[in-house]
Amino acid sequence: MLNNNMIAVILGVIIGFLNRLLMLKTDYRQYPTHTHGRIIHLSLGFIAAGLGAVAVPSLLKENYTAITFLGLAAQQFRDVRNMERQTLTTLDSLELVPRGVTYIEGIAMVFEGRNYLVIFTSFFVSLISILMDWKWGILAGIITLFVSKKYMSGSSIKELAEVVEGKVIVNGPHLYVDDIYIMNIGLKDNQDRILEHGVGIILKPKDQNSIVTIANLGQRQAILHNLATIMGVYRDSGEPALVPLAKRDLNDGRLGVFFLPQIKDIQKAIEVVKQTPVLENAVRLPSESEVNE
Known part of the structure; x- marks a missing residue:
């Protein structure tokens, strides 16, 4: 017993x-x-x-x-x-x-x-x-x-920022997502592939804490990795012009995401970004500082 x-x-x-x-x-x-x-x-x-x-x-x-x-x-x-x-x-x-x-x-x-x-x-x-x-x-x-x-x-990106579609623009050798500069694309072949397959997404932070958190390089990389894992990626090794990137607007803290998915579906891409987890080590709370109070 x-x-x-x-x-x-x-x-x-x-x-x-x-x-x-x-x-x-x-x-x-x-x-x-x-x-x-x-x-x-x-x-x-x-x-x-x-x-x-x-x-x-x-x-x-x-x-x-x-x-x-x-x-x-x-x-x-x-x-x-x-x-x-x-x-x-x-x-x-x-x-x-x-x-x-x-x-x-x-x-x-x-x-x-x-x-x-x-x-x-x-x-x-x-x-x-x-x-x-x-x-x-x-x-x-x-x-x-x-x-x-x-x-x-934990929390996800949709709690920190509004996620909307951004227009991929190639102006000469310069690549933009809306008005956010991404990188320089020199070859005409790469420019054509970007216009055909490229997807642009804009993250508009909701407050001061969100601006600092989504600016974190690790958080940006997590967004790009989730997009590549779920939607596939249109690139191979040794092609730096097709590497997905996330760059921020220095004036208002918006984040522009450029990505070439295997399957081009902007609504699915937006949902993937929204569901990306907020990394604990990326979270910053400047509003809690005594100086800001």
């Missing part, structure tokens, strides 16, 4: 692992990969759930070595973050349109943070199950699943 502590540990492990399973999502970015990448992250999630669940009965028995194990787990998860960063940085060099350092750091941070959410979930469920009853533990687990779901998703 299982005692109360064992029931609490099992319940904590199950709900903690279920939490990691719900947070594991392979989407258009294909990371983690469908099979081996998922196995790695689910295994780490199971270990995290076990550590969080076992820590409660250990602490209640005044066995404080459990804190040491949690500290070691934190170190291991930091190593996981470093591993993800190194792997993605290596893969990024082979992309036609790279993610960029800021995007990679954000992905690595997310994978580390989700393991901590699993530890918190299993710890909380195990604690409630021991102090009250296993039924209350299940209720606590359901609540933590909703909390984790909330922290799983």
